[in-house]
Amino acid sequence: MASIIDINNIISSSAADLALQQEVQQFYYREALLLDNIKYEDWFALLDDDIEYYMPIRRNRMHRYGKVRSREIAEYTNKDEFAHFDDDKTSMNGRLRKLLSDYSWSENPASRTRHTVSNVIITESEESDTLNVCSAFIVYRNRLETQVDIFVGERHDVLRRSDNALGFKIAKRTILLDQSTIMSNNISIFF
């Protein structure tokens, strides 16, 4: 099993051009506003037709099972195994349909969320119109009366240039949540 993400390649990459850095960060800030303002249809429209939206499970493993932080099999479930999310366009459309339903109790009334995105590192991609981007997020969720959840983690995106209003579509998103046991009653929001 190959590693999920080549983190060493990201760490050793040179800084992106300032204008490109600005462009990608501004895309993320606007994307966050869509999620935080319950503009579900607009956010789902950012997912390209070949979207892979993936969140593996993280495990507690001793060092001797492998280089844990180098994303090898030891810490993360692999693509043949169980995951929190592993969605394509069809299943993501189903999730959108659920969100828009009057019967979607987990998000009706909707959660109040704040997606904060930082630590944006852009690396080269083999394809000319795409960028590989690593970022960190803190997502605060407050729901109904007093429920509070905090989700923190890392995203690895493949962004594809687009003529849409925000300039990019998301072709691939791998979400590495910094939790092993999920400390919330569900994951009914997106990252």
Added chain:
Amino acid sequence: MNTDATDNSTWANDHIKGLFNDEKGTLDARIYNDEALYELELERVFSRSWILLGHEDHVPNTGDFLNTYIGEDPVLLVRQKDASLKVFLNQCRHRGMKLSRDDSGNARAFVCTYHGWAHDISGELIDVPFEEQAHCDRLDKHEWSPLQARVATYRGLIFANWDEEAPSLEKYLSDCKPYIDTMFNRTEAGTEVIGGMQKSIIPANWKLAAEQFCSDMYHAGTMSHLSGVEAGLPEGVSLDNIEIPSSGNQFRAKWGGHGTGYFVDQPGLLQAIMGPIITDYVTASPQAETASNRLGSRMFGQRMMGQHMTIFPSCSFLPGINTIRTWHPRGPGSIEIWTFIVVDADAPEHIKAEFRKQNIRTFSTGGVFEQDDGENWIEVQKVFRGNKARKTKLNVQMGLGDSTTEHPDFPGRIGGVYSEDAARGFYQHWLRMMTEPNWDTLKP
């Protein structure tokens, strides 16, 4: 049960017996949120019942271990050299530290990280640092080894029980084995696990979840999961265009609090959850025919659909969907849910992949069905904080008096699919476990 939890409890047996009435179908909500009852549950229910720990496939090789729990007690499940299984308290007898802290793996020994007491994979204390100097041969290492539990398996599922007096797992499962076999005995090859244990915490009482899987088809057929159903409908098809199934049955075990329910010949719910490929696989494929031959009838092999089931107290699964979970209690108001997926070991690869994909989509932390269960359970739990809300009787009366033991197709005590007889069986057994002092009266 002359132990501390009992001696110190504010709950006398007569009071506990008033919390549920099997004949009337009335339930006192304090069973879900009372701290003192919870302490008794850990002792009288979780330390006397068979608890699901995992699947044989989780620990295939010598030294393979799974770090898990019986109630709130951390235990190690370890495969032995002779292929047998051991389960022992994950606790060093010196100062109580855990012997192992990673989720799973392979070990030759378990060495406490505090002072280095070393244990072999069977849980025997074998080495103590500076033993001669510190203990001068006075330490009986066998005596100071971790507490061992009983272990037994059924169709690949591994259960453990602390209680030496409890009935065997075989007897404990009572008359519900045919209903377990619809998921775990479909093929000679048995089942295998799709890797990865999903864990999450829901601030709700464990019985809300366990009873729902035992008895509650009602929530699936009415309100809870309508948006989950919508998420799986083809483009252009709306909820108005579909018929929610209503024909099926529920089974209440004659002993033990176990229960199950299912639709018959109505694939609608299964289709909405698992999609057409899996629905075909479990109801119409050559493999489904094989299952019918093996299980002795097309009814058990192919015609029961959308089945839910709980083995008392905390093991639940959904045959045909193939999610399986243990509801580990974490105080009266919290469950740690451990979920894994099984598939027929000889299923085609694309079927295994489809089971994985649809489980992630529907019955996982982010699942379009599971999300709404989590929402309902935590709100229920919050309501029970109210002084009046927790004392108001709850209604568990569906199908009261309607069950029969004379059903032509199904053995055991059978009611309608929207009955709550299995819930009454669950709570009645809970009541007995909480109040009967020993197995002389409790036994099957």
